[in-house]
Amino acid sequence: MKPMFLAFAVVLAFAPNQPASASPLLDQYAQQAKSDSPDFKEFTAERGRDLFLSRHNMGKPETPSCTSCHTESPLKAGLTRAGKTIAPLAASASSNRYTDPAKVEKWFRRNCNSVLGRACTAREKGDFITFMLTQ
């Protein structure tokens, strides 16, 4: 078991970086988006940007948009309504963002419901992360 694990770790450590899948999470969301809608092609940072900046007013009145807490700049730290600092959303400003699928899913689940009043689609999640990876 142990040598197998080590071999696997070594392979992982030397695996070349693939720019096409900057986040393994994006591959998952892309698969889901394709099965949701056959004409899905790719995620775009522009749609992610719109999602992030739009004033949706569809969820809870306290949080009409992502920017209510995250500010309009993904490079800046945000502030929760309870006064706690939130690390910036841009991947370049918070290195561990979008690396833990469970954490990403947890916050999409909560925040999409708070802001949009519904779950986000896989396409929306992918667009959002794609935008944040360019920031």
Added chain:
Amino acid sequence: MSFKSKLPLGLALIALSIAQAQADERYRPVDDKMVIDECGACHMAFQPQMLPKRSWEKIMATLPNHFGEDASLSAEKSKYILNYHLENASDSGWWSGKFLRGVKDSWTPMRITDIPYWIREHNEEVPAYAWNDPRVKTKANCLACHPRAKNGDYDDD
């Protein structure tokens, strides 16, 4: 005993009572990693000793609409965190603490800042302009004025 000879004793007692009053805002720090991580993601993980059991039950049962936000957790995490709060709630011990004073059994407070003891302590000492300071933002932001609040230390007033 003359008045003069009583004076030092009186002063000593007053000094002692002031020292007591200043050192009694101590609470057991939250010492559970999951509670610190999950509750503390959006606000300081408040000490469970400040609300009764029934309050924590209601708060944990209504996380999908937690003061205007979805703060939902998995069922397992939710159960674990509720349990921690029940074990340490203001009415979990044999004594009846100051956070229970004036809290009727028929009332389920949803905010620590609605508790009569909390209100009295802050009304006496905090001027309105302090609440309006943007660095405070909300009464839920204990740390704005109590920098050691996470350690259960509110003795800095």
